[in-house]
Amino acid sequence: MTITLGSASADPGELAVGRLDIGETRDGSRAGLPVAVINGASDGDRLYIQAVSDGNELNGLGVLRRIVPQLDPAELAGEILIVGIVNYHGFQVAEHRNPIDDRKLNRTFPGDSEGTASERIAAAVFETAKTADLILDLHQGSTSRMIEEVRVRCGRRHTLHSECLQLAKVFGCGYVLDQKGPEGQLARVAPDEGIPTVDPELGGSVGFDEESIQAGVEGVFNVLNHYDFLDGEAVTERQTRAKRFDQYGASAGGLVDYCVDLGDRVDEGDTLFEITDPFGEVKDSVAADNSGVFWRSRRLPQVAVGEYVCSVGTNVDSY
Missing domain, CATH: 2.40.50.100 (RNA polymerase II/Efflux pump adaptor protein, barrel-sandwich hybrid domain)
Incomplete structure (x- = not known):
């Protein structure tokens, strides 16, 4: 089956890149988010990955730059859909929030297709995210110094809590924050749609941090191996969990x-x-x-x- 995300369209065994339209900028030109579709040669689950929903959090983008060239669709089961830069406007000016509406984009999910700039972006990407079986929302601790960790944001009473906690363990940064997140976070909203979702926080830096990016690359491949997208093994270890x-x-x-x-x-x-x-x-x-x-x-x-x-x-x- 052909898989399409924005202008990227891939048949089984193919990889395609393109743009997902999010409307017009202040000069009236069209704006689009960079997207990729990796359509495996054999059937399997669907993984959605996104990065840079906070415009100055770049380590997740550093991870995507590493993993996409390493993935061979011929060896993949299932599909991977990727939005490389969610906060288009914040990324352009290296700001955390979206400067168009002064919103923190990861507080606007599931979005509104007729709302503010951030709400429209959230609605556009969530339309794809909610078709997935698993979601990774790659973040970092802004420009603060922070350990690598994975956040489970659905709340410990949620029916999908154990599945989200297992996904965090498989990603395997070593540390997990298991605390219900604020309203509008993708990692809180998507489990309500029945999709295990976690928010890896890959350290904190100004620009790229090599150690944190490598931790993210290893985490993504752990997920791909454990959930049978690839024919490999993920080594899961005990994680240190904080609840607040x-x-x-x-x-x-x-x-x-x-x-x-x-x-x-x-x-x-x-x-x-x-x-x-x-x-x-x-x-x-x-x-x-x-x-x-x-x-x-x-x-x-x-x-x-x-x-x-x-x-x-x-x-x-x-x-």
Whole structure:
């Protein structure tokens, strides 16, 4: 059967690239998202992958640049549908949000074909995503420093929770955040359509980060092997799971010195960071409220009072 996504159309055993129309830009010209269709030579499930729904989160795009050239449709069972850059407008100016409507695109699913620019994009890609059997929505921790992790966003009472958790384990970054996501996230909305969906967060960087991209490449191939798109084996290992975040802000203005590294285990009362003045005098220190894993931190050292500094993943177990 011929598979079509936007202008990309592939018969069994073929790969095609093209554009998915999302309307007109401010000068009246048409805008299209880069898409790819990989139609396997034999029957199987359908995987949907997207990246850059946040315009400055590029590691997912780095993953797609690596995996697509490595995939031979003749060796593939089933179909892979890919949208390489979802937030077209944000990507053009390297901004997190869509500058056309100042919306965070990954809060707009399932979208609205007659709504704002972000809602129209979400509706266009969700039309394809909801035809899939599995969904990977590739992200990163914006430009903050963050461990590689996979987010399960459907909520632990959802009927598809175990399937989403298994998909996160197969992707295999080593860490999982198992916490219900905000309304409008693809990884929260798609399970309501019966589709196991996860949100791999591939570190955090400005531009591409090689280590995080490689983790994403390995994760995608784990999924392809485990779910029989490819004739290979995925090695699944126990994952460290956090069920919520504790977030910490600056108790004073100044410069941040971290006392722990990303991925470190911390106990309640451990010092997470100190704030100094420009000459190194310590103004305050902030300790962990609960035991957990040091998960994420801001990249720049300077902070104003109350500004976000870091996060600790808590309620930690393994599975």
